[in-house]
Amino acid sequence: MRSKLACLAIFFLATFAAAQQPAAPAAHHGHAVRPAQSPDKIWSDLMDGNKRFIAGKLKSRAVVSVRESLTKSQHPNATVLSCSDSRVPPELVFDQTLGDLFVVRAAGNIAAPLGLASMEYAFDHLGSTVLVVLGHTKCGAVTAAASGEKMPTPNLQAMVDQIGPAVEKVKGSATGDALIEAAIKENVHQSAMDVLAHSEVLRHAKEQGKLTVIEAEYQLDTGEVVRLDKAAQ
Secondary structure, three states: OHHHHHHHHHHHHHHHHHHOOOOOOOHHHOOOOOOOOOHHHHHHHHHHHHHHHHHOOOOOOOHHHHHHHOOOOOOOOEEEEEOOOOOOOHHHHOOOOOOOEEEEEOHHHOOOHHHHHHHHHHHHOOOOOEEEEEEEOOOHHHHHHHHOOOOOOHHHHHHHHHHHHHHHHHOOOOOHHHHHHHHHHHHHHHHHHHHHHHOHHHHHHHHOOOOEEEEEEEOOOOOOEEEOOOOOO
16 A cells, blocks of 8 residues: 555656646656657657558567657657547557557546546646547546436436536537537537546646647447547637
8 A cells, every 4th residue: 555655746746847847758767769750740749640440451560669669758749649449549549659658548538536636747847749539439527417316326416417418518418319419528528628628737738738638439330530629728
């Protein structure tokens, strides 16, 4: 127990220390840093990877050498906040390898305090400049929230309570499966807004143009990632 607490303390101290410095790739570590890429280029690369995933033509990589090159540092270009659904692993969906993505996963792709801390760490300490909030079709967490039923445990209830406002926003516009799909999209937008509302670090980074937030939805039936029109404000 003591070792776990010690690890958490080190993690948060590192995050706090990094927050006092300008957001930039952690070059002070003394290890190689990836050349800076524009948000459009990062997203384009992710979409190219998704096309390979859809076609079943994943890129061949020398995983052992990649793993060895990352033993001392990591500088992922993108952070992904996604659902924990076993059918939607971001690394596979975007055909990325070790060190490419910093992934935070929770049922319903919602942002709780530990998830927010992880995203702050990715931006402030690792130099990740793009945050993708990724929902998916037929999301069980959103379906549970839309049912209106009381959940069997306090933790599950807290999950649907956080998703609930997204469901309420679309309730008058659709019913049945159409309501669930509309709520899934709205929940992606709400999750992106929640991240910025509850993280001063990430909100300021976005306001200063240092962080780009992209909202997207994964299609279970085709494997395609579709960028949504709404952008976090």
